[in-house]
Amino acid sequence: MLKVEDIHVYYGNIHALKGVSLEINEGEIVTLIGANGAGKSTLLKTISGLLKPKQGQIVFEGKAISAKAAQTIVKQGISHVPEGRRVFANMTVGENLELGAFLRKDKKGIKQDMEMVYDLFPRLLERLKQQAGTLSGGEQQMLAMGRALMAKPRLLLLDEPSMGLAPLLVKTIFRIIEEINVTGTTVLLVEQNANLALSIADRAYVMETGRIVLSGNAEELTSSEKVKMAYLGGS
Structure with missing residues (x-):
């Protein structure tokens, strides 16, 4: 459904995304985990057209969208829920x-x-x-x-939906994400709560300093020693 190929994104002289590639299949929940500043939000903004890559391409349902305006990308079927909610x-x-x-x-x-x-x-x-x-x-x-x-949307981009919420509400939001997915919407989820994100995801990518350093199905990554130590509280 979505193919990101060798994306490079800069903020001025800062090289924020360094050759990121990933794929999302229709019907999946895919999560991106990683520390603050790893480039997760930058990647979502690039997919949704708010940032333009200097190099590489993004293909959605067979059509290149990297040079398209954000509103055109929404029309084509991608919606972005930004970090911090940004309601009017x-x-x-x-x-x-x-x-x-x-x-x-x-x-x-x-x-x-x-x-x-x-x-x-x-x-x-x-x-x-x-x-x-x-x-x-x-x-x-x-x-x-x-x-x-x-x-x-056919693809929903969610950036840190649990941020600042009480634990009970976080559970509710994640249950609803699963419901949205079951009704036919594919989801790309950026989330600090790696345990929770991996518990509902089909597959996951781990980002560090603008690069994808690990990928696999959610179960594999949940049991990976490296992921446990870095993102799952070491247990």
């Missing part, structure tokens, strides 16, 4: 969700997807007329995910 604070929950469907014209489909988002996140229906900035962190995360789903 002064707009209501309902308005945020409607904005997610901004590029769509199929009114019936939009209505069905709105119902699907309410089924996944009943809390959003309760808060529909509330300003997004007044929601709790967990509710804002639900809203950011719901808004991304309103674009009807």
Whole structure:
């Protein structure tokens, strides 16, 4: 479904991604784990068109997208839930969700997807007329995910969905990620909580300083001594 080939990305003179390659098959949950500053968020921003690679290419469903504008990439079927949620604070929950469907014209489909988002996140229906900035962190995360789903993505990019959330809410968010995947959306997940990410993923890639240093199915990486020591608390 997605092929990233030898991507190099720079922030000014800083070489942030150094020849990153990965593949995602349709229907998978693939997770990217690694320390802060490893380049995980940079990779998601590059896939979604917010950053442009200096070298290499990204192919989604057989079409090169590396040079495409971010809104074109959304139209083609990739939605990005950024780190820190980035909801529109002064707009209501309902308005945020409607904005997610901004590029769509199929009114019936939009209505069905709105119902699907309410089924996944009943809390959003309760808060529909509330300003997004007044929601709790967990509710804002639900809203950011719901808004991304309103674009009807075939590939959903999730950047640190558990950040700053209470443990109980984290479990809820991860259960919902699995539900989203079961309904047919492929997921690329960046997550600091490596244990949790590996528990729901099919496959995983480990990033260090702008490079992929390990990859394999989630079970293999969970039992890898190197991964255990570096990312799973050594146990």
